[in-house]
Amino acid sequence: MALPRPVKAVVFDMDGLLIDTETVVYRAMRRTADGIGREMPFSTFQRMVGLQHSASDLILMDHFGEGFDLAAWSAEVSRHFREELAAGIALKAGALEILDHLDQAGLPRAIATSSGLESVRLSLGPHGIVERFQALITRDVQTQGKPHPEPFLKAAAALDVDPADCLALEDSHNGVRAASAAGMMTIMVPDMLDPTEEMETLCVRIARDLHEVRELLAAQAR
Numbered sequence: 001m002a003l004p005r006p007v008k009a010v011v012f013d014m015d016g017l018l019i020d021t022e023t024v025v026y027r028a029m030r031r032t033a034d035g036i037g038r039e040m041p042f043s044t045f046q047r048m049v050g051l052q053h054s055a056s057d058l059i060l061m062d063h064f065g066e067g068f069d070l071a072a073w074s075a076e077v078s079r080h081f082r083e084e085l086a087a088g089i090a091l092k093a094g095a096l097e098i099l100d101h102l103d104q105a106g107l108p109r110a111i112a113t114s115s116g117l118e119s120v121r122l123s124l125g126p127h128g129i130v131e132r133f134q135a136l137i138t139r140d141v142q143t144q145g146k147p148h149p150e151p152f153l154k155a156a157a158a159l160d161v162d163p164a165d166c167l168a169l170e171d172s173h174n175g176v177r178a179a180s181a182a183g184m185m186t187i188m189v190p191d192m193l194d195p196t197e198e199m200e201t202l203c204v205r206i207a208r209d210l211h212e213v214r215e216l217l218a219a220q221a222r
Helices: 021-035 042-048 053-064 070-087 095-105 117-127 150-159 173-181 197-202 210-221
Strands: 009-012 109-112 135-137 166-170 185-188
Touching (some): 009 150, 021 042, 021 070, 053 070, 150 166, 150 173, 166 173, 173 185
Parallel strands (some): 009 109, 009 166, 166 185
16 A cells, blocks of 8 residues: 655654664563562553653552652663663664665654653664664653654654655554644554554554565655
């Protein structure tokens, strides 16, 4: 299925879309929960995917209950995450190839993420791809996070492209909701969350990986 309009720019999510951080974060949370004799169900983690820390923290407080030491939890999760980060976190399949295609096609691109700028640099910096994006819309410059469309609208503005002419790539439900609300052509590349009927409605396509997205863009250019 072809895209409904020519693509003039591409806006990427980061965690779970460009790099395999969601898996690592969940593993860090499981290790932290084990250390305090508690459980971190996958279903609880799934509710947090795509949200800013402030929204995720509310889910954690609801799950663990009154008196939960959120600061200690966050510090320990961060420690475990940084241990794995130091060992290297893999890019998702097709990430480098789609960036190469965008270079060849002369299409600008941005990242719109719920993570902070430091996290973007720590996660993507070792792979040398931060500089391959013309704009980084991190939580540091957002007043409203996903599922609000602001991150994607800011990305389109930074690239000076109409949102309707942007292709948004997301792995999370809240990310898809945000991109669709911004008026972008949206493709979901599932990671920790399966596509739902709602996602099918909001997306122009559900892709297996970034290779499939690259092939779709290449076919449109022919």
